[in-house]
Amino acid sequence: MANTLPEKSLKTPLQIGVTGGIGSGKSVVCRIFQAFGIPVYEADERAKWLTEHDPIVKADIVRVLGPNAYDATGRYNRGWVASQVFSDPDLLKQLNSVIHPRVMSDTEAWVKEHTNKPYVIKEAAIMNAAGDANSLDKVIVVQAPIALRINRIQHRDPQRSEQEIRNIISRQISDEERAKIADYTVINDEKQLLIPQLVAIHNDLLKAVT
Numbered sequence: 662m663a664n665t666l667p668e669k670s671l672k673t674p675l676q677i678g679v680t681g682g683i684g685s686g687k688s689v690v691c692r693i694f695q696a697f698g699i700p701v702y703e704a705d706e707r708a709k710w711l712t713e714h715d716p717i718v719k720a721d722i723v724r725v726l727g728p729n730a731y732d733a734t735g736r737y738n739r740g741w742v743a744s745q746v747f748s749d750p751d752l753l754k755q756l757n758s759v760i761h762p763r764v765m766s767d768t769e770a771w772v773k774e775h776t777n778k779p780y781v782i783k784e785a786a787i788m789n790a791a792g793d794a795n796s797l798d799k800v801i802v803v804q805a806p807i808a809l810r811i812n813r814i815q816h817r818d819p820q821r822s823e824q825e826i827r828n829i830i831s832r833q834i835s836d837e838e839r840a841k842i843a844d845y846t847v848i849n850d851e852k853q854l855l856i857p858q859l860v861a862i863h864n865d866l867l868k869a870v871t
């Protein structure tokens with residue numbers, strides 16, 4: 662389970678990534694860390710905000726995806742964009758390259774607002790591009806069986822077909838690849854209790870900074 666933190670991680674706040682595939686339960690896990698008093702930066706939410714409000718990001722998205730990316734009132738056509746990028750890895754890569762650098766610089770500014778905290782969390786569906794292992798001291802990976810994840814998303818987002826969910830999964834790194842970047846693994850299979858796993862990680866991280 663928990664690794665012992667190496668010497669390098671003595672700056673505060675530590676920057677901890679929480680990642681996992683669609684439906685693994687990243688947001689649920691992060692809500693629990695928030696209840697422990699830990700600030701959470703939600704990269705996916707921030708990315709969503711940028712796609713709706715940042716004029717440079719919007720112009721770049723239109724350059725990559727064409728005018729259909731926004732409707733006549735200027736709202737992001739999320740469903741249409743999802744149908745394009747989750748079936749075309751190259752297009753997804755281009756979309757990522759528009760959004761992720763902005764999220765990265767925004768995260769750096771956000772971290773500076775929390776220097777009084779022992780650690781902060783960055784939650785992101787994709788870690789390499791968005792969170793980037795280099796800027797994170799440790800990565801927590803949330804794992805859950807694929808069938809359970811699909812079932813959860815079908816309940817949470819009833820508008821998504823099973824095929825769309827499977828397409829998204831196929832555009833994310835595999836569980837095996839994710840396991841390689843994990844310093845901590847949280848099993849969210851609705852059999853093992855979440856809170857004791859998170860308390861153990863929290864205490865381990867506190868030990869590293871005190």
Ligand SMILES: CC(C)(COP(=O)(O)OP(=O)(O)OC[C@H]1O[C@@H](n2cnc3c(N)ncnc32)[C@H](O)[C@@H]1O)[C@@H](O)C(=O)NCCC(=O)NCCS
Pocket residue numbers: 682683684704705708709712738739740742743746753756757760761764785786787791829832833
């Ligand atoms: C593709 C878009 C239009 C889909 O929007 P939609 O409202 O349908 O879905 P939502 O944003 O909730 O994402 C659905 C699921 O897809 C996964 N996902 C989202 N973006 C990505 C991505 N770039 N790569 C892989 N999976 C992704 C997440 O697990 C997420 O839960 C939207 O996610 C988007 O613009 N993504 C690019 C921004 C981004 O890269 N965000 C990720 C971290 S910064």
Ligand SMILES: Nc1ncnc2c1ncn2[C@@H]1O[C@H](COP(=O)(O)OP(=O)(O)OP(=O)(O)O)[C@@H](O)[C@H]1O
Pocket residue numbers: 681682683684685686687688689690705786813814817849850851855
């Ligand atoms: N342990 C659990 N018990 C019951 N329901 C759960 C559990 N974990 C997650 N869920 C539910 O499963 C759904 C997906 O969880 P959550 O939104 O946290 O996943 P996520 O990894 O953040 O997904 P995404 O990548 O789509 O943002 C939510 O509706 C959530 O309430």
